[in-house]
Structure formats: C-alpha cells, structure tokens
C-alpha cells in the first residue's frame with residue numbers, strides 16, 4: 222500500500238495500541254497533525270509542551286502503558302526536555318515525537334530548528350533522527366520496544382518535515398509492519414537480561430536463610446516489573462519488614478504489619494533506622510539514591526546486600542552488593558521464593574527474627590509520624606489537610622504531587638494501599654509536575670478519583686494545564702497547600718542558613734488561586750480553618766464534571782520531619798521536636 | 805601529557821552499529837563525567853554495518869567500569885572489550901614532518917631506516933615520513949626527531965586486537 226510518512230507515523234502509533242497522545246502542533250509537525258483528524262487516537266491539546274510530557278508520564282505511571290507526546294520543532298522540543306529528563310530519571314516508558322525542519326535544512330539555523338537529538342541525548346534512553354520515510358514503521362516499533370522493555374525510559378523520535386509532508390516526494394513509502402523478530406534483529410545491541418542467574422539466586426536464598434535483621438528495600442523497579450504480589454509473598458513468607466522508597470510507595474500496602482513506610486532523608490524513623498541497623502538489605506529494583514543512603518560511607522554499615530535490578534549499571538554503582546542479580550524483579554523474586562521453599566522442604570529453617578521484629582516495632586511506637594494541631598484561628602497544618610484528603614478519598618484513589626514539602630507530607634501521610642496510586646517526580650524533583658501528571662493519570666484511569674497535591678510555588682509553574690483539563694473534560698482535583706513560600710527551600714534556610722530567607726516568599730494572596738482556578742473553568746474553594754477542611758473535600762469529591770481546585774491556607778513555619786540533614790549519616794535522624802529525648 | 809602506558813590508561817574496543825550519531829553517544833558518556841579521551845580510532849569492520857571504535861581513556865579502573873556499563877546501555881553498542889596491553893597487539897600510524905636541510909637529511913633517513921619508517925614527501929628543506937608500529941615505538945621516533953625541529957605530527961590513535969592463542973587449546 223502506498224502511503225506517506227505522516228499517515229504512516231499515525232498508523233504506526235495506532236498499530237502500537239496507542240489510544241491517546243498529548244501534544245500541541247506547529248510548523249514542522251503540521252503534516253503529522255493532519256491525519257490525526259481521521260485517527261481513532263484521542264489527541265489532548267495541551268497549553269504548554271512541558272504539560273504534554275508530564276501528562277504522558279502520569280498516563281504511563283498510572284497504566285503501565287507508554288505515554289505518547291507529539292510536539293513541533295525548536296522551542297516545543299526544548300519545552301519537553303524537562304519531562305524527558307524526568308522520565309529518564311524515574312524510568313517512565315514514554316515516546317516523544319518532535320517535528321524537525323526538512324532534512325536538507327538541518328544545520329542551517331532554519332526557523333525553529335534545534336539540535337533536538339543532540340539536546341536530548343543525555344536525557345533519553347534512546348533517540349533517533351528519522352532520515353527516510355520508509356524507516357518510519359520500523360523506527361516507531363523500535364521506539365516502543367525500547368521504551369517499554371528492560372529498564373523502561375523515554376525515547377524521542379525527531380521527524381524532519383520533508384518525510385511526512387505528502388506534497389513532498391521524500392514522504393512516499395510502501396506501508397509495512399515489521400514483525401517482532403525483525404525488530405529484534407534490527408537492534409543487535411539491545412538484549413535486556415530478564416532471567417536471574419541461578420547460582421546468584423541460590424546465594425540470595427542462602428543469605429536470607431542466615432539473616433537476623435533483614436529488610437526488604439523495595440524501589441520503583443517493583444512497580445515497573447509489576448511485582449507487587451510477588452514482593453508481598455516474599456515478605457510474608459520470610460516475615461521480613463519492607464521499606465518502600467518514594468518511587469515505590471504503594472508497591473507494598475502501608476497498612477500491612479510488615480510495612481515500615483518510606484526511608485530516606487524525610488523517611489520515618491523506623492524505616493531509616495531499620496535499614497541502618499539491618500544485617501541484610503534485600504534491594505529489589507532500588508538504586509541506593511543519595512536521598513536514601515544519606516552519607517554513603519556510614520550507610521547500613523553492618524548490612525550485606527542482595528541487589529536485584531534489570532539495569533546492570535545499577536549494580537555496584539553506589540554500594541557494592543554481596544549478591545548482584547541482573548534481571549526482571551518479578552521473575553527473580555519468584556525464583557528466590559522457589560529456592561527458599563526448596564531449602565525449607567529440605568529441612569532448613571528460616572531464622573527466628575522475632576527479636577528484630579520487636580526492636581522494629583519498638584521504634585514504630587516511639588517515633589510515629591507526628592505533628593501538632595493548629596491553634597484555633599491559626600493557619601492549617603498541612604499534615605491535617607493530608608489526613609483529611611486521605612480519609613475522604615476512595616482506597617484506590619490516585620494521588621500525584623509536585624516537589625517540595627507538600628510532596629514529602631503526601632508521601633508520608635497518604636496511606637497507600639495499592640500499587641500505581643502514587644505519581645511523583647522522584648529523581649529529577651520537577652516543580653510543576655503534579656497538575657499535568659494528574660491529568661495524564663486521569664486520562665489513563667478515568668474510573669479512578671485523581672487528586673493532585675500541589676505547592677503554591679509548583680502550581681504557578683504548570684497551572685494552565687487546568688484549561689486543558691476543563692476543555693477535555695478531565696475532572697482532576699487539585700489541593701494547593703498554600704504556605705505562601707517555596708517551603709522546602711525556606712525550611713533549609715531556616716535550619717541551615719540561620720533563618721536568612723533569601724527569595725523564598727511568594728505571598729498567600731497573589732495570585733488569587735480561587736479566581737484563577739475559576740477563570741480556568743474549575744470549581745474552586747479557599748479553605749482556612751480546620752472545620753472547613755472535611756466539608757470542602759467532600760464537596761470537591763462530589764464534583765465529576767470538571768476540575769476542582771481547593772486552596773488550603775497552611776502554616777509556613779511547619780517543617781518536614783523526620784529529616785536526615787544533608788551530609789550526615791542515617792544515624793542522625795532529626796525527629797519531630799516533640800519526640801526529641803529530653804537532654 | 806601523561807604517557808599512554810600510564811596505569812590509568814585503558815584501551816576499550818567498542819563494536820557499534822555503523823550509523824550516524826553513534827560516535828557522539830559514545831563520546832558524550834565520557835564527556836559527561838569529565839573524562840578525557842586520549843585517543844580515538846573509528847572505522848567500519850569487515851561487516852560494513854558495524855564499526856569498531858578504539859578508545860584510549862585516562863580514568864581510574866572503578867569509574868571506568870561504570871562507564872563501560874553505561875556504554876553497554878547504548879542501544880547501538882553491540883560489544884565492548886577492554887584490551888589489556890599485555891594481551892593484545894596494538895598499532896598506530898604516525899605522519900611527521902621534520903626539518904631536514906641537506907646536511908641533516910641523511911642522518912634523519914638513517915634513523916628512519918632503523919625504525920622501518922617510510923618517506924612520504926620530500927620538500928626543499930623538510931621531509932614528511934610515516935611509520936606504523938607500537939604506539940611506544942612511535943613515541944621513540946618522535947623523541948629522536950625532536951632535536952631536528954618537528955613541524956607537524958599527526959597520529960591516528962591506536963587500534964588493537966586481542967592476542968591469539970599460540971598453543972593448541
């Protein structure tokens with residue numbers, strides 16, 4: 222069948238099962254937009270290309286399917302660099318298509334020309350400038366294959382205008398659709414290791430059989446591998462406590478007796494300390510990020526490490542593991558469980574870790590997450606708002622967050638019960654992530670309630686996507702924790718810069734968030750006192766025909782605790798001041 | 805400049821798909837970490853769809869392992885081997901223009917003869933010679949010609965292959 226590059230590109234997306242794309246057209250990508258009119262693919266017109274990228278991420282994180290964004294060349298391509306980098310850091314499967322000037326004009330500083338492939342090389346799993354129309358079907362298939370297999374990540378395809386413009390002879394091609402085998406053969410350098418090495422798995426099982434103070438350190442890889450069930454089976458079988466990193470919240474239910482919650486700089490005391498005192502860390506799809514380890518040379522000094530990751534470059538990158546296992550976390554957990562069963566059936570017994578469990582629960586009792594309720598008439602406590610949001614939302618509600626204090630409180634106070642209910646920017650820490658990511662999540666999971674918990678600073682970076690949400694009838698809900706500050710930076714200035722506040726004040730009233738949200742077609746309410754919190758949330762939860770924005774006026778002096786100050790080891794957890802031992 | 809047999813120098817032989825942008829991907833992994841590429845040689849292999857990149861880098865062993873793992877992650881990289889200088893054969897080509905007024909020319913030619921180099925071009929009072937050999941032998945010739953006044957040196961960077969088994973396995 223004779224076709225042209227533009228039609229072939231859209232058809233290839235359809236063949237890949239793409240149901241929705243997020244984007245915004247422009248000169249170089251015009252020919253690709255024309256066939257979108259006839260395509261069953263839903264196109265969501267964003268207000269800024271950064272929004273398209275984060276929406277694709279939210280979609281991908283909530284569904285497990287790759288998110289797709291289409292934007293034009295030059296400034297549009299540069300606008301989507303942040304989401305690409307974000308997706309790269311958080312291993313989010315995503316395919317981004319950018320327009321490019323005609324092949325013959327590349328390198329001439331043509332209008333809206335940017336070296337997109339050069340600019341995005343370091344922030345994509347792979348990128349490709351498509352030279353010929355006939356390459357389109359194969360390269361699109363490769364892109365989806367690369368984005369979704371192995372360690373997932375973003376792939377960018379840069380598409381010169383001449384190969385998609387039907388009036389240009391360069392765009393002519395005979396349609397074909399490569400088989401899986403052809404795709405694999407075209408990528409001789411790409412063969413992710415899936416199955417774990419049997420000897421290493423045996424060794425891991427042996428370590429588990431010998432551990433007295435084991436901790437499972439579950440990372441985002443558990444969710445990528447869709448291994449939540451298997452993780453639970455392993456934890457329950459061995460009675461091992463589980464910490465879930467910021468990227469893994471929801472991978473293990475927070476209400477499970479073995480769940481210790483989030484470790485790291487703002488993790489809870491028990492999660493941090495259990496890792497620190499453990500004699501065996503079972504790292505599953507986690508990467509020993511500096512926000513988790515604190516000062517590295519004092520991190521979990523007595524622990525042996527089993528490290529399971531699909532990316533061989535993660536093993537030994539930060540901490541040298543005693544048992545490195547490359548492969549898919551789900552398959553490897555299954556194998557480890559099988560090996561443990563074998564050992565048990567052979568008469569070996571799992572060690573008795575009752576003492577360890579009771580030490581851990583001692584910490585939990587002594588150092589729960591805590592905050593003090595606000596005095597009557599005073600500003601709201603953000604933690605209270607989060608507790609109320611959580612309590613009034615369905616169990617499987619999806620929550621997205623921005624970056625800052627509100628993000629940490631959301632991760633701490635939202636009791637996660639299900640995988641894929643937490644959408645956040647972990648590795649890159651991108652302010653402005655919440656609103657577009659929540660929109661993407663709601664598009665992917667229209668059956669679920671979706672809340673974005675956002676900071677006032679973050680909200681101002683990407684709020685315009687609520688126009689997209691209203692227009693496209695995507696009824697997300699946004700809770701702004703308005704503390705009138707770039708709160709997380711303010712916290713560091715208060716604690717580590719002698720309360721010298723440099724450029725962190727934003728103002729509670731400017732902008733007027735309620736008017737702004739209403740202007741964007743949302744229902745909006747301002748909430749100032751504790752007794753208004755619950756009713757306002759209930760009202761928001763009852764709205765289903767448009768986006769809702771609740772602005773909560775929160776106390777700027779509230780700080781995120783616990784905290785391990787940067788540069789110190791995880792032995793130095795600063796707990797909430799009310800829990801400090803009297804000296 | 806440190807000598808290329810310095811212990812921090814490593815020779816990587818990287819087999820890649822022969823297509824646009826691949827060299828930039830490989831090079832940028834080193835650049836990102838601030839590692840200097842000491843020399844680089846690239847050419848297609850007997851299979852035209854593949855190229856071999858031979859890279860000499862000046863890095864400690866531990867960070868190099870990390871870079872090698874990252875290189876493996878590049879979709880267009882097919883195989884990487886680190887070549888131990890003791891277990892590989894290496895060659896490099898050098899072109900060198902040196903001052904050679906009539907009175908000095910025979911001395912220079914004699915030296916060149918000892919190194920089994922060739923004369924490529926003879927000018928009024930300079931000559932251009934070539935030599936391919938072990939990189940260290942090229943250094944030697946370069947050093948010996950230095951006093952005559954070197955005008956230009958162009959070296960290709962080393963290429964290497966593993967040594968073969970000399971006994972029946």
Ligand SMILES: Cc1ncc(C[n+]2csc(CCOP(=O)(O)OP(=O)(O)O)c2C)c(N)n1
Pocket residue numbers: 623624625626627628650651652675676677678679680702704706707708709710
């Ligand atoms: C794009 C971007 N710029 C700057 C930062 C640095 N930063 C981290 S948190 C933060 C403050 C965020 O303020 P706000 O959204 O109001 O959240 P809060 O901490 O007050 O809850 C800043 C500026 C960042 N993470 N991302």
Ligand SMILES: [Mg+2]
Pocket residue numbers: 676677678702703704705706707708
């Ligand atoms: Mg704020």
